[in-house]
Amino acid sequence: MHPALAPFLAPPDPAALPLPTAAHPADGVRLLRAVPYAVRDGSRPLELDLWLPEEPAAGPPPVILFVHGGAWRTGLRDDLGPRFRDRRPGPFARLVRAGFAVACPDYRLSGEAAFPAPLDDLSAALVWLRTRAAELGVDADRVVAWGESAGGHLAALLALTAAPAAVRGCVVWYGPTDLTAAPPHTPEAALLGAPAADAPDRARSASPLARVAPGAPPFLILHGAEDTVVPVAQGEALAAALRAVGTEAGFRAVPGADHLWAGAAEQDVEDCFTASLDFVRDRTR
Structure with a gap:
């Protein structure tokens, strides 16, 4: 290969790619859709959607890094769960109108790569936001992670493993916290690439409960009291472990709620959103 071709054949640098033209999905809201933030060898480019205020009220807004659910094997990056899909304005537009930017990244699913691939991807999204913060007009020194279900698990891991102060807080909705007993033929085993018994170190590394240490950022953990997919005891255990290190x-167990807030009263679902927004606001003042 001629040396002059090398720069043209190298993968594009997401930190230097032009940003897309903004859409305007709601009053006061700009949306940069499908922005590449990482290009992995042998994998699809990873993209994120960035929801921004049309005119920030007072300087660059803090950032909510939202991580979607889907059992680590499916899901859409802009989906806060079935109880929010038909709401207008949608939840991300509401968060923008409350004064935040919202970044919704893809990550590699379990059919594409085993753990720690999705955590590595979210860490790369965090780096991309910091690298381009001035251009994007956001405050990447004030980031809160927020995830639901499998995304709650990954958001918790990101908050617990990121550099000090890189994540100011974490909101976990009904997320798994302990994968050390994952049996075969389960979404957890697919994430790990093996049953937990065959990969105990990886299972522990993938368990937020095992990654708790002094200096962790504050958490808000909301979980359905009747969750039949991820037992509420997993959320309770993470809250207890965090409190034990100061x-x-x-923590709140939502009465009558199964996974994805199924069965919860409409007001309880709204209260979960409002409590999460209040937590983010407090952590990014």
Whole structure:
């Protein structure tokens, strides 16, 4: 190969790619859709959607890094769960109108790569946001992670493993916290690439409960009291472990709620959203 071709054949640098033209999905909201943030060898480019205020009220807004669910094997990056799909304005537009930017990244699913691939991807999204913060007009020094279900698990891991102060707080909705007993033929085993018994170190590394240490950022953990997919005890255990090392950890079991807030009263679902927004606001003042 001629040396002059090398720069043209190298993968594009997401930190230097032009940003897409903004859409305007709601009043006061700009949306940069499908922005590449990482290009992995042998994998699809990873993209994120970035929801931004049309005119920030007072300087660059803090960032909510939202991580979607889907059992680590499916899901859409802009989906806060079935109880929010038909709401207008949608949840991300509401968060923007409350004064935040919202970044919704893809990550590699279990059919594409085993753990720690999705955590590596979210870490790369965090780096991309910091690298391009001035251009994007966001405050990447004030980031809160927020995830639901499998995304709650990954958001918790990101908050617990990121550099100090890189993540100011974490909101976990009904996320798994302990994968050390994952049996074969389960979504957890697919994430690990093996049953937990065959990969105990990886299972422990993939368990937020095992990654708790002094200096962890504050958490808000909301979980359905009747969750039949991820037992509420997993959320309770993470909150207890965080408190044991001196970290603020709010916990609420939502009465009558199964996974994905199925069965919860409409007001309880709205209260979960409002409590999460209040937590983010407090952590990014």
